[in-house]
Amino acid sequence: MAESRDATTPRRRDPEGRRREILAAAAELAAEHGPAALTHRAIAARAGVPLGSTTQHFASIDELRDAALQQLADEIDESLAAIEPFAADFARDPSRAAAEVLTFLQDRRAVLSDIALMTSGTTDPRLRALALRWNDRLIEMLTGPIGADAALALSVYLDGATIHAGLHDEPLDHAHLTRVFCALVGATGDADRAARDRRPEDRPDLTADSGSRHAPDPRA
Template identity: 50%
Template sequence: MPDESGTGGRPRSRRDPEGRRRAIVEAAAELITEVGTDGLTHRLVAARAEVPLGSTTQYFATLADLREAAMQHLADEIDDGLAVVREAMQDMTSAPAALASALHEYLRDVRLVQADTALTWASVHDPRLRSLSLRWFDELVAILSAHIGPARATAVAVFADGATWHAVLHEEPLDLDVLTDAITALFTQPR
């Protein structure tokens, strides 16, 4: 039986448009890692976000708008790992091992790896998303270039991309020792 609030015992919550929008974007991002961008629908997002179906179209007029916001959210999550890379580069004697360790931790996070590959795959089909997909690679190269030069930095970034796809296809990351040996070799290769 409804109480005085008219909600069956639950107190009415204040409207939180930004919170609802954020919930919709986060739900869409989660779904993209599970069903891909082609499987994303307003109905699936509304169910995952636990909002009325009309809310998804209220905040995002088209599915393309919602997809782009979700991809931006995924890119922002992936970018958080760049702070770890910056920290690893503080001590060049331990930088290769620290970078390998950070990469290994990232590759063990199935959700982040799925987000990264979903973002990459989506950017192949939608050139408007390409800059989001390339942002991590380009920033990693920029960070590393200051310490090991652009050629080596690019080689490390390409290796990291390959290690990511390896983790997706094999459903587990490369061994930490393999990552460390490869990154150390790339750091110290002749210029």
């Protein structure tokens, strides 16, 4: 009969596995308590590794913090990728689009991760591009189906909806999201159509040129 392995036997060395454990623990802490809560001691305790392991795999707490935020950004990218197939629904079926967004807002880890990135980008210019990656991709994704103005408006609104979800036990409900999507897409669409349909005499930028080109010739 094979001898059972003693519980005190050290596990096989796996530097990459240990690094992943440390990084996962740092990402969890950053999402739950904010990036400012990251210390070598707190991360080691969460990962269940010796304190020295954190400095062995990451040169500084700043490097570890940046890597943790990068991991959170990658996770949010995956959430956004799940919404992307429904981008056209923001215009043609807002209720369906709202259901997909609600799935994201009900994911506590995703919401806290996004908030952690927003706060980091606000206070640390080095991390601003990382924090804006979600917004930039969302705007790019929605501009085709609903136009640039509506895409920007929805991106700003969803930032607020994300913070709201982080501050409350429940996110905004499906009916509310649907109404807002209809209002934002409809309002910006109406504004675009109104701008295109304005009469030339109501547009000072065209009046001067139009007058010079079409004024009657007094010699006629």
